[in-house]
Amino acid sequence: MAAVSGFEGFEKRLQLDFSPTGADADPLGLRGLSPATLRLVLDAVGCSIVSAAGNRHFDAYVLSESSLFVYPHRIIIKTCGTTQLLNSVPLLLRHAARLGGAGGLRPSLCRYSRGSFIFPDAQPFPYSSFRHEVELLERALPAELAHRKASVVSSPGPHSSWHVYSAAAGGYMSEERERERELFTVEVCMTELDRGLASAFYRGDRRRWLSGDEAGREMTEGTGLGGVNPRSLALGFAFDPCGYSMNGLDRDRYSTVHVTPEEGYSYASFECVGGPWEEEGGETAAMLARAVRVFGPGSVSVSVSGGGGRSEAVWSAVESAVGAVGLECRTRAAEYFPGVGQVTYQTFAAARQ
Ligand SMILES: C[S@+](CC[C@H](N)C(=O)[O-])C[C@H]1O[C@@H](n2cnc3c(N)ncnc32)[C@H](O)[C@@H]1O
Numbered sequence: 001m002a003a004v005s006g007f008e009g010f011e012k013r014l015q016l017d018f019s020p021t022g023a024d025a026d027p028l029g030l031r032g033l034s035p036a037t038l039r040l041v042l043d044a045v046g047c048s049i050v051s052a053a054g055n056r057h058f059d060a061y062v063l064s065e066s067s068l069f070v071y072p073h074r075i076i077i078k079t080c081g082t083t084q085l086l087n088s089v090p091l092l093l094r095h096a097a098r099l100g101g102a103g104g105l106r107p108s109l110c111r112y113s114r115g116s117f118i119f120p121d122a123q124p125f126p127y128s129s130f131r132h133e134v135e136l137l138e139r140a141l142p143a144e145l146a147h148r149k150a151s152v153v154s155s156p157g158p159h160s161s162w163h164v165y166s167a168a169a170g171g172y173m174s175e176e177r178e179r180e181r182e183l184f185t186v187e188v189c190m191t192e193l194d195r196g197l198a199s200a201f202y203r204g205d206r207r208r209w210l211s212g213d214e215a216g217r218e219m220t221e222g223t224g225l226g227g228v229n230p231r232s233l234a235l236g237f238a239f240d241p242c243g244y245s246m247n248g249l250d251r252d253r254y255s256t257v258h259v260t261p262e263e264g265y266s267y268a269s270f271e272c273v274g275g276p277w278e279e280e281g282g283e284t285a286a287m288l289a290r291a292v293r294v295f296g297p298g299s300v301s302v303s304v305s306g307g308g309g310r311s312e313a314v315w316s317a318v319e320s321a322v323g324a325v326g327l328e329c330r331t332r333a334a335e336y337f338p339g340v341g342q343v344t345y346q347t348f349a350a351a352r353q
Contacts, residue, residue: 005119009260009267011066012085013078015111021103029072037095044087051237057252062237062245067256089140108172109339112165115189118265130163144169147338153345160347162303168339183275184307190268192298198261202242212237219244228290268295277309281317289321300348306341314344322348
């Protein structure tokens with residue numbers, strides 16, 4: 001009997017960092033990629049832009065399947081469903097080589113991460129096997145990204161493995177990039193959303209005729225997502241008949257939220273950056289608690305990458321934040337990845353009665 005699948009909420013996340021090669025580097029860097037080039041890259045992935053915003057630091061796009069962030073020397077693409085995210089790698093490397101003046105932009109770091117899919121059998125090749133994804137990356141990346149590691153940071157139970165690959169150039173590992181490693185990325189995946197809370201991400205009759213941006217604004221305000229980071233400009237987009245994506249812009253920091261509210265495979269994600277952990281870990285943990293409260297999930301995983309925090313300090317701050325909404329920490333793990341630093345991973349489930 002064929003398995004019936006719903007929408008795959010769990011995202012694949014790719015980050016590519018670049019270094020300019022010439023002294024006369026163009027400060028726009030990757031932000032100089034033309035709309036036609038971005039379309040070409042996203043066509044190959046299997047998604048499209050539904051809304052765009054930007055500030056003096058970066059451009060933020062809501063995609064039909066999640067989000068894209070473009071900084072002068074960093075691009076982050078996060079896509080869900082059955083998208084083929086890794087098709088973007090050779091295209092981005094090729095187009096970046098023509099940007100930024102002189103010898104173009106050369107890659108200095110590649111980071112790929114994802115959770116465990118709800119519907120793994122519905123994924124196209126190579127995404128049903130992490131080994132195949134890694135093989136594809138290994139072939140696509142140039143030899144200068146020589147410091148490489150692939151690992152599944154896992155724990156027993158469903159949806160509880162965190163797949164991470166990183167490849168960094170020698171220069172990226174050296175001291176002048178130390179500050180970069182002081183920044184952390186928090187990736188939160190939530191399933192079994194509270195039915196009442198998830199229903200706020202359906203348009204219903206009242207919002208049927210609103211644009212995606214208008215209905216998204218109402219959802220951002222009505223659910224409290226706008227208050228998760230009160231400093232950030234939160235731009236929400238509502239899909240039809242349900243589903244929601246939001247990009248937040250706070251100076252040079254992005255955040256993003258994605259929601260699949262359908263019963264049976266409900267899913268929401270929250271991602272943000274900050275750093276270093278000693279300075280911003282507390283504030284970020286408070287944001288994490290506010291984000292989780294919006295969805296009332298039955299199970300949550302939290303990964304924190306980089307930021308220089310000690311694993312015990314990160315584990316305990318995350319555990320207090322998620323524990324405050326009635327979830328219990330079930331597993332935790334930490335591993336080092338080149339160019340990324342420490343990656344901690346924790347899973348949470350409803351507290352046992
Ligand atoms: C793109 S959003 C958020 C993605 C995110 N990774 C997640 O699952 O939370 C996915 C939600 O929007 C709904 N949706 C409605 N129209 C869609 C479209 N054209 N493309 C993608 N998702 C759409 C899906 O059914 C799902 O509930």
